[in-house]
Amino acid sequence: MPSGRSASATPALPYGSGFLGGLRSGATSIYMVVVVGSYISIGALGHDLGFPLAWTVLTTLLVWAAPAQVILISALGAGAAPLEVALAVGLSGMRLLPMVVALLPLVKTPQTRTRDVLVTGHFTAISMWIEALRLLPRVPREARVGFANGLGTYLMGAATAATIAGYHLAQTLPRLLVAGLLFLSPMSFLMSVVRNARITADWVALVAGLVLAPLLAWRGVGLDLMWTGIVGGILAYAAQRLRETCRAKRTGR
Amino acid sequence: MSALGELAPYGLLILVGVLPNEAWRLLGVVLARGLDEDSQIIVLARATATAILTGVVGKLVVFAPGALASVPLSVRIGAAALGLAAYGLARRSVLAGVIVATLAMMAGMLVLGGI
Numbered sequence: 313m314p315s316g317r318s319a320s321a322t323p324a325l326p327y328g329s330g331f332l333g334g335l336r337s338g339a340t341s342i343y344m345v346v347v348v349g350s351y352i353s354i355g356a357l358g359h360d361l362g363f364p365l366a367w368t369v370l371t372t373l374l375v376w377a378a379p380a381q382v383i384l385i386s387a388l389g390a391g392a393a394p395l396e397v398a399l400a401v402g403l404s405g406m407r408l409l410p411m412v413v414a415l416l417p418l419v420k421t422p423q424t425r426t427r428d429v430l431v432t433g434h435f436t437a438i439s440m441w442i443e444a445l446r447l448l449p450r451v452p453r454e455a456r457v458g459f460a461n462g463l464g465t466y467l468m469g470a471a472t473a474a475t476i477a478g479y480h481l482a483q484t485l486p487r488l489l490v491a492g493l494l495f496l497s498p499m500s501f502l503m504s505v506v507r508n509a510r511i512t513a514d515w516v517a518l519v520a521g522l523v524l525a526p527l528l529a530w531r532g533v534g535l536d537l538m539w540t541g542i543v544g545g546i547l548a549y550a551a552q553r554l555r556e557t558c559r560a561k562r563t564g565r
Numbered sequence: 566m567s568a569l570g571e572l573a574p575y576g577l578l579i580l581v582g583v584l585p586n587e588a589w590r591l592l593g594v595v596l597a598r599g600l601d602e603d604s605q606i607i608v609l610a611r612a613t614a615t616a617i618l619t620g621v622v623g624k625l626v627v628f629a630p631g632a633l634a635s636v637p638l639s640v641r642i643g644a645a646a647l648g649l650a651a652y653g654l655a656r657r658s659v660l661a662g663v664i665v666a667t668l669a670m671m672a673g674m675l676v677l678g679g680i
Contacts, residue, residue, distance in 0.1 A: 426598055491633050500664075505622075525624050
């Protein structure tokens with residue numbers, strides 16, 4: 313069994329690559345449903361807490377991270393101290409660092425300048441990251457920055473439309489539907505991570521995160537997600553190295 | 566004065582919403598310079614991001630926000646498990662998994678109350 317990294321073995325994307333290909337794969341992605349569902353609830357939240365529509369839409373365009381937006385809108389709406397809000401948003405945004413570090417080397421060529429990927433960095437959010445990691449191996453390397461930006465553009469466009477819709481629908485959405493919309497994103501993250509898992513490190517990290525974060529939060533440990541990332545990441549990495557060492561020994565004998 | 570008052574929320578958005586979040590992305594862009602796809606750091610970064618991601622899932626399911634909080638924990642976990650089963654049965658279809666999990670949660674909410 314090869315290591316599973318052979319990109320040439322997977323079929324090319326049916327709708328081309330580059331920016332347009334990225335747009336199209338955004339349109340056909342399951343994340344369309346998820347992003348629309350989540351951002352309807354964010355638009356409704358902005359409305360309920362009395363923020364202007366333009367302000368609520370700007371959080372989608374500029375923050376582009378649903379958990380941070382929920383924190384920002386609900387904390388400011390409740391009148392929390394700005395410094396406290398900034399800290400909470402900053403802590404929730406920490407996950408973006410390893411995500412960007414894992415994604416960018418996949419889109420870059422030796423000719424790519426740092427400023428060429430700034431936009432790709434801004435588009436990086438859970439939904440875009442998962443879909444990009446899944447699809448990019450099937451895109452020719454020189455077309456990947458455009459592809460990732462197209463994917464991000466489509467998802468962000470859909471999110472913007474959904475934010476506006478949610479803002480206007482806020483008072484008419486039944487509670488059952490709101491709960492269903494809220495459940496969409498964690499479930500799609502879960503299924504996607506399971507589908508995208510290829511190597512031992514992915515599986516160990518997946519399980520470690522599911523178990524560690526609720527456990528740490530339940531025990532009242534601060535910065536639970538940061539510790540989950542550090543401990544889960546190191547555990548997963550160690551498991552991967554161990555597995556590779558064992559395999560090397562077996563084949564070396 | 567009132568124009569300034571109307572602009573204040575936008576200044577606040579940049580200061581406490583955009584900057585603390587975007588800083589991590591910019592730091593990631595800087596740190597990713599010179600790394601290639603096969604470097605060991607990428608494996609570690611990917612594993613860290615994956616653990617945080619499923620950590621978010623775990624927290625959202627266990628300590629559910631808003632309208633979800635009124636659904637019993639057993640329903641939320643059961644719905645997630647049903648979704649994973651559907652994902653497997655439908656030959657690794659994310660869509661099938663998400664739909665079954667969400668409908669199962671909503672059904673549980675209808676039956677067990679919480680609306």
